[in-house]
Amino acid sequence: MNIPKRFRFSAVNAGVKSPDVKRADMGLVFCEEQAMLSGVFTRNRVKAAPVVIGQELVGRGTARAVLANAGNANACTGDQGIHDARFLMGTAARELGVKSDEVVPLSTGVIGVRLPVERMASRIPALVSELGDDPEVFARAIMTTDTFPKIVSRSAGNAAVLGMAKGAGMIAPDMATTLALVLTDAVVSKQELDTMLKRSIEHTFNAITIDGDMSTNDTLLGLSSNQVTENISEIEKGIAEVIRDLALLLVRDGEGATKFVTIAVEGAANERDAKKAAMSVANSLLVKTALFGADPNWGRILAALGYSGVAFLPEQVFIDISGHRVVERGMESDGFSENTLHALLKEREITIGIRMGHGPGAFTSYTSDLSYDYVKINSEYRT
C-alpha cells in the first residue's frame, strides 16, 4: 500500500452508539506537518454539526488531524451538537499539541441523538497514543452497515495517494459519500487541491446511487502533507483514480446489493440530459428489482427514461444489456432473446448501454440492485 508520508492513523472503541458496542468506532488521522485541507460537503439543507464546522475549517484551508466516529451522526442536534463537536476537537487538539480548529470532525450514524461526549473524550488519550502506520484501522472505525473497509491507494509519480471511505446506504448523487478521505504527500496549493476534488467527484461520487437518499453528513475531505514535489497532472490523475475507486467500492458494498450495475448513456443533447436519464434509470425501483430477480423486463428501462424529464424521441432509442441488443428504435430488437437476457442478468456485473439519439451528451452512472436485504437492513428496528 502507498501511504502518504507524515500521516498516522489510529482507532479505538468508544461505545459511541452504546457502551455495549465493542468494535472500534472512533478513528483519528494525524498529519505530522500542517496539511493543506480541502473538502466537499452534502447539499442536504439539514446539515450535521460536523458538516457545518468542516465547511468553516475547509474555508480556512489547513488542518492537522481528522477525528471521526461511527454510530452517531451528530445531526439535528442544534447548538448542543456544535458545542459537543467542538469539545471533542478541543480534547483531541490538547492531546496532539495542535490547535482546536486544526482538528476536522467527521460523524456518521443515527440522526438526532447527542454524542456521548464524556465517554468519547475519555478515549481520546488512547486514540492519540495508538497512532501508527496502518490506515485500515481508521477505515474500519468509520464503517456502519458496510461489510468491508474501503481503502484504496495509488502512486502519483513519487507521491502517494490514499483514500478511505464508508458507504453502504443513504447513497445518492450530489456528494454521495457519507464519509471519505483522500490523503496525499504531494506538494499542492490549497487552490489546486480544491480544483482536483471538485473535478474528480463529478463522474464518481456524483455518479453513483444506491437508494437515492442524500445524507445529512456526506463529506469528502482532501489533505496533503506537502512532502513530495511531483508533476501536477500526475497528482491530479492519482487523486482522481483513488476517488473513482472509492466511489465504485461504495456501490459494490451497497446495502443488500447483489449486483454492480453500470449505466452508460450516450447520444443525449448534452451531458446534463445524459446524467438525468442515467440517474432516472439507476434510481428506478422497478429497474432495480428487475435486476435483482434477473427479470428480462426491459420496458422498465424505457419507462424510466421516459419520466426522467429529458426530451428525446423513443424511436431513436437503442439499449444493449451486457452486450446483448435489447431495444432497437424504441422497440424490441429483432435479435432479442429473453433467455439470453435472463442469463446475462444473473451475472454479478451488468452494463446497460443506452443510446438516446444523435446528440453529443454522455454520462455513466453506477448503481446496485434492490434486494430483500436492503429492506431488511433498513427496516429492522434494533433497540
Added chain:
Amino acid sequence: MNIPKRFRFSAVNAGVKSPDVKRADMGLVFCEEQAMLSGVFTRNRVKAAPVVIGQELVGRGTARAVLANAGNANACTGDQGIHDARFLMGTAARELGVKSDEVVPLSTGVIGVRLPVERMASRIPALVSELGDDPEVFARAIMTTDTFPKIVSRSAGNAAVLGMAKGAGMIAPDMATTLALVLTDAVVSKQELDTMLKRSIEHTFNAITIDGDMSTNDTLLGLSSNQVTENISEIEKGIAEVIRDLALLLVRDGEGATKFVTIAVEGAANERDAKKAAMSVANSLLVKTALFGADPNWGRILAALGYSGVAFLPEQVFIDISGHRVVERGMESDGFSENTLHALLKEREITIGIRMGHGPGAFTSYTSDLSYDYVKINSEYRT
C-alpha cells in the same frame, strides 16, 4: 351502488398475456348514448399506443365505449402497436354498431410485446353479448398485481358517479393511475368535464406515490351519458370525491404495502414547495423501509426534507407522527418517546405531519411502505 344511467359493462377471458391465463383480462364499458369524453394521460415521454390514440379521441370529445385489457401494455410496439389497437377498436365498433373512433382503448401490463390481436378479436363478440349492469366485472378485468378491484360510487344530487381503477405498482405523481375511469350520467359540457378532471387530480392522483415509477400507460378517462340535469358544483363534488377515493384505494393496494401513510406538509413558502417536500418524504426508500419495520428513526424524514430541493430553515421544523410530537425546532422533541413512536408505527394507518416554517404553502401526499413483498412482486421472473 350508484350506477350512472345508460352505461353497461362486461368482461371476458382473452388470454392476453398467454392463452394459459384463465381469468377475465378484457373488459368493455358501453354507453347507450353518445357520451362526453374527457381524459388525462401520463406525462411519460414513452407513451403506449392506447395513450397516443386516447389523447386524439379525447381531443375530439365524445365516445361510445371503452375497450380495456390487462396483461399487455401495448407500449414500445411502434406503428404496429397503433395498428393493433385500431384493429381491435374497429372490431368492437362493428359489433357494437358504433364508429371505430368512438371506442377508446386502454391497456396495462407488460411493455414491448405485441397484443395477441387475433385471440382478442375472437372474444369481442362474447364481450358485447355479455354487456350487463355489473361494473365490478370490468373493474376485475383490468387488475394486474392488484389484490382487489377498485370501484367507488357516489350520488351527486340526482346524478350518479362511478369510478373504477387498477393500480398497485408503477405508481408515481403526474398521473399516477395506470388506468382509471370515472363515469357519470350528469349533464355536463365537454369543457366542464375537462375542468373537473384536471382540478380533481391535482390533490389525488397527482398526490400519491408507491414507488416513484411513472408508467407509459397512465390514463384517467371521464365519460358522461348526459341523462340527469344537476347543479354543476354538486357534480364536481361527486366526481372529485370518487377520484380521491380511487386514488387512496390505489395506495391501500400498493404492491406489498402493509401501511397507509398520509404526509401532510404545511408552513412551506407555497404549495409547490409543500408538494416537493411531501413527495420527497413519500418517495424516500429509507423512510418507507423504516415505516415497514416500525423503526422510530425520525432523522430519515428530516434528511428527506433536506434533499427535497426546497429552501427552509431546519430550526423551524416541527414533525408529529400519528399525533406524537417527534421533532421540535429541528431537534428531538422534549416529550419524544421512542417506545410511543415505535408503537404508533406498528399501526396500519400512519400520519406524518410536517410544519416547515411560517409560509402559507400546504400539500398532503399519500404513500405506502416498502416491504419484502414489494421486492418479491417486482423481482420474480415468471416465464
